[in-house]
Amino acid sequence: MKPASFSYHKPGSVSAALALLAQFGEEGKIIAGGQSLVPSMNFRLARPETLIDINHIAEIQGVSDQGDHLEIGAVTRHATFHHPVSPCPLGRMLTKVVANIAHYPIRQRGTFGGSLSHADPASEWCLVAVTMGAEMEIHGPAGARRVPAAQFFRGTFTTAVGRDELLARIRLPKLPEGWGTGFYEFSRRKGDFALAMALAALKVEGGTIRAARLGLGAVGAHPQRLEALEAELTGQPATPQTFAAIGARAQTMVTPSGDIHGSAEYRRELAATVIARALTRAAEDAA
């Protein structure tokens, strides 16, 4: 569990990082928090010849409030969200979610952009991105482009970011005041990657759901937004029966794959549970 040898570069700007990516081509690899990349290098599953360390690039650090959305620099640490970065429902929701990502020390190093680029099917930030309709700002040799979350995730561990590109910023649209949010995940132990997780946001008036956002993660190749179910929720009473029924519907819409911690069939059942519970929490939050 010692990595193969590599060379190391520490660019100070996005353009310098892009130049290094261009220079080293297939051999170059970005390292952010290193919490996923370093373990796989130690197992020699990844053998990059050149590491391009983006931790020192000031322009892609931190969170800024842009009025209708939050702009998150790619190397913003998970721990930044331990306290709400904004008093709006989105800011509070990110704080609920972050507590489920790994463990405290890992959250001090791991980055928002690293999670999205790594695209683990059980990544909480990836679930947030698809459910909230995030937009990714990708920089490459041809300049910057923006890719909506729906087109960003291509499969397990694969995204729209090309080998010669870098994810610079993520824009998360805010939720209007009055929306409630709920997150629920099930993992074998506290801090483990989820076996299933769901994120819900509801606007509830007089006990009736007026608008909904719903996403499901860790069940399938990448997190997905369940727009059909969002539509079904709208107009329904915010009751346990509704949420259970939506959970049951979700079971029929997902195609999980199994691993040693849970078979496909079991994850399908978990999907129903986490969806119903996330919706319940969102309704409580909205009340």
Added chain:
Amino acid sequence: MTENAPNLIGQSVARIEDPELLTGKGTFAADFNRAGQIHMRVLRSPVAFGRLGGIDTAEARALPGVIAVWTAEDIADLPQIDFRMTKVQGLGPYRQWCLARDYVRYVGDPIAVVFAETAFLAEDACDLIFPEIGELDPQLDPLDDPSPYMPETMPGVLSEPAVLRKGSGDVEAVFAHAAEVVELELSVGRHSGIPLETRGALGVYDRDSDTITMYGAAKVPHYNRGAIADMLRLPVERVHLSEGHVGGGFGPRGELYPEDVLVCYACRRLGRPVKWIEDRREHFLSTNHSRDQHYRLKAAIDERGVIQALDAEFFTDQGAYVRTHGATVSDLAAALLPGPYLIPAYRVAGHIRLTNKTPCGTYRAPGRYESSFARERLIDAIAARKGLDPFEIRARNLIPEDRIPFDRGIDALGTHVVYDSGKYHDLLARLRAALDWDALSARVAARRAEGERIGLGIGYFVEKSGLGPDDKVRLHFYPDGLICIVTGVANIGQGVETAMAQICGGTLGLPMAGISILHGQTRLIDEGRGAFATRVTVMTGSAVKLASEALLDQALDLAAGRFGLPREELRYRAGRIWHEGGASVTLCELAAEYGGEDGLVAEGIFRSDHMTYPYGIHFAQVKLDPGTGGVQIERYMVAFDVGRAINPMLVEGQITGAVAQGIGGALYEEFVYDAAGQPLVTSFADYLMPTAMEIPPIETLIREDAPSPLNPLGVKGAGEGGITAAGAAIASAVEDAIGRPGVVDRLPLTPERVAGWLRG
């Protein structure tokens, strides 16, 4: 003759080991370094079973910084690794070589070994070794018929090295007239003790004295010293083992493995210090696994639910080779399966089966964690059939006090199984009272009525401890009042230094501050049995008591001579000997006058042919989440009679740590293989040890109601009872919450399995 200050024995004094550890001054295997050292790396088989052909090492040897690359041919003079303790015959052919010959038998089997200037280079070089392996179909299920072990080179040798048979009473006759028969089939998953410190060793060769010293030893330094010397064909004085701090033992750590031998062999042959530190992936592939047993139980019961006969068969999947533990796990499982119950007729056949997985050895409560799970499942099944509560069914089957000492009529580890002391019913009643069982049951019923899935369960166990045959310590008393106890015991983190200092201080009426314990150094004492089988406090502790008494004896003789007074008229208290007439002398003064450079020296040797048998009960209260199958342990208690608690805080620590591991095996930890024999669990991402978040506060009911008559302290070991019935109690509680008797038949209780049982 002697009257002492308040006795240290029995007090919860703080561990004397802690200051060094807590201030970062510990010296673990990886902390040993020598100028000029080189690093060893083992290339391991990527396949589960295959015929080993040529191994191309040319590229690896050509890599700059690589000093040597060896395969089995290069170390042809090294024999197989022998057994440390087993009386079972016929296991010899199944011993592991230091590097695989002819066949590889598990993913992780050492194929070649590289020595290089850095650990990084050594790992790079391993990537450049190309073995030819003709893959074969692995045997993965121990219940399948035994298959050829190494088909071409050892024709006729099958993968069942031994079947252990034990029994007493006429089982057939009882079954012929049985009122009812209860049958169960159960299994316990493959998991193991996982020390946070991986294995490691530094081998240093001194050319002038032709002596090898291995740093990083653990558990059984003296035995391993002898075994390594034998394998290297050196006189035993030319090999020394030295123990530093040890980051957890639990059974696997400290046994003799191929790497230990290779480090010692290589430092002499290459003439440079050789360091090897196991990485975590290697650890999961190569350090002993454990558990993995399958039981078939058949009990004849009477109308009251009392077991009249037990006919048992089990299969232990011991992996690829028979390692140092030989048949220990199966032997103990067979011997202690009947546990605390009378069971007048008993018969067992324990099949040791080899498969193409990592070899297995002992893990805390070997054979008892498994057999307690199986037996207590059986007891629960009988209770369900008879409509009895968990306390009543056990009360009806327990061995009554007037039958103790109880001779089971069978043996374990070559000793006769005689439960030396015990008040089994009494402890059951105490647990019931401590839990306020009726009120607790009522509360649970009320919560169930509200729809919660709550369950209660208990598991009764009998442990064994204090394995002989003997233990020796040497005690030095110096003129400045310092005491040094030299012992061949090992410290695997269990608090041995504290306990030994307490026994010495308590016996001599002296404070602990001046007492130090030197252990795990073969240079300092010529024999020692080490730390395993919960033997240290019983065996070494008794030897320390005897040595302390011998010192006093010697001092009284010296004082009598000095005063010219009869010895019987002398009195001793807290380091001073005096006579009513006014004569007085301290131990320090005697040491200055009569002791040489080594001070006053006394030896204590304690011998024992019988083990002592502590016993206890685990209780678990669980809550199930029907939406996920998740199990939450709401409450956990262990009632445990240890005969005498030298240090109740240490006992509590042992229980708490052991329960945590027991919960791991019951709910989280499992080595899983795919159909090709590839291990799917090779990191902590998949091997789920419970963390502080998963472990509830552990309540303990430590009792000293049945001291052991077999040693001067009355003590029984407390190292393992905290884990023994954990799987049993949790399974019982989970089944109670599910509400369908008989469904919970295997560990671990993963959420998916629990969800399946809940669904029905």
